[in-house]
Amino acid sequence: MARRQQSADQLAVTALKLRMNLLRMLKPGKVGHLGGSSSIMDVTAALYFNEMNFDGSNITDTNRDRLLFSKGHAVLAQYAALVELGCIGREELGKLKTLEGVLQGHPDMEKTPGIEAVTGSLGQGLSIGVGMAKGFKIDKKDNRVYVICGDGEAAEGQIWEAVMSASAFNLDNLTMIVDRNKLQATGSICDIFPIDSYGKKVEAFGWHVIECDGHDMNAILKAFKEAREVHGKPVAIIAHTIKGKGFPFAEGVASFHNGSLTQQQYDEALELLNRQLEEVASC
Template sequence: MNADICKIGHLQQKACELREHIIDMIHVAKSGHPGGSLSIADIVATLYFDELNIDPEQPQRKDRDRVILSKGHCCPVIYGVLAMKGFFAVEVLQTLRKMGSILQGHPDMKKVPGLDMTTGSLGQGLSVGVGMAFGAKALNMESRVYVILGDGELNEGQVWEAAMSAAKFKLDNLTAIVDCNHLQVDGFCQDVMPIEPIDKKWEAFGWQVVKIDGHDMEQILAAFSTARKSIGKPTCILAETVKGKGVSFMENVCEWHGMAPNDNQCQLAFHELKGGQVQ
């Protein structure tokens, strides 16, 4: 048990550090998407620091696990974690969105070491994950494929095409993680395009569904473990999250979907996050 408590504390610290990187790089770039990056930070930190079989020394290793950030606009969270894992220098994060930078406004796999897929047009990542999961099985590899989607993104019809096909082909090495932060650009998901109940929809499409608090490391770890044990079914982790999580004035505020903090806001955010780290 002590080891588990220790692990959770370690992951919480990594998530906190990741949030600082997110705020910092978007502040420096003067544009970007903090809200949805912060909401998924605990899950991404847990994925990269505990779950994934990856090696920064060999980013292209064939039998690695793979991550597709289908909600590509939240790339600061992936850039941050890849830098923390040592795929490239942490200083590079300061170049987000600059001309010539590897860190484009939406993630480009041809530029970023450790990034498994180019994304930006919503709704396509899960289909790519289906292809990757297929490919891994065809090659008899143990690789697992994780696709991170937004809840607003579920409006895209292609998501459900992919859901259909993943179940048909029994891709139990595929995990979809839905960041249910309940906000999208034009407002609350339930107003913009109500699609609840989401869990029943995934179940009806033939998926194993796990509902968790997306900010609770213990639940995140347990969900990944459940996904690993699935036989013949893909797993959908529905993560209940708070958009802007960790920075009080960004939490559940629609405008922080795609806005950069100014100098004062950046300092305030850091102050809060540092406080969180002490806890």
């Protein structure tokens, strides 16, 4: 099973399709975590369609790489990709968070194909990733583990326990991506509970740190390439992002952390995504 090798240009198109899937999940009036899902959407596209060894038609392959959303509320980004990979039926997009559907409010491996753990109680996903990466090391396997964390999530002490243990175990098969969108549920992180110098803090704990623009596909791919070349220590990619990216009315607006679209906002987003997709199709 080969890694998918979409180019940066192709990935940008894929990310538009994933944002379209996100929109299909969040019909007008449906409350959902739009902001944090869209800020991490480009990284998610790059992971599933370029970086990771993951085959949507063989989701139990023991050689697959693992992706965990420690910031579990942003799992809509993962659903959007898993639908595009064929793991989840497209009709499920319309049944988000319903008794009839398989798409839960937070990641649930028991319910949703392609989801690798139970996360969403914040702070726990990185530790689960440490366990997976250590397990692969014990078995001398090449699988890689990717964990997406929120910047607001770093207020959870367990994140730092996990950060310490990952470097203690020299887990160079573990990559943490921090979705540095600078907003949390009720406002700006620096106003609520400052988590400054994120990269310096993680670096001080023995990690290799890469900072990149989380919406520039070339920068994202370059960061993952650099991460693969690091040996003996875990890697943190601080992805600088915009909460609500791709949905102009939601960009940088904290209330879209978990909000709903009006019909007008929905139509506007649909029109914009359709136009962007047409533009790339005509190139």
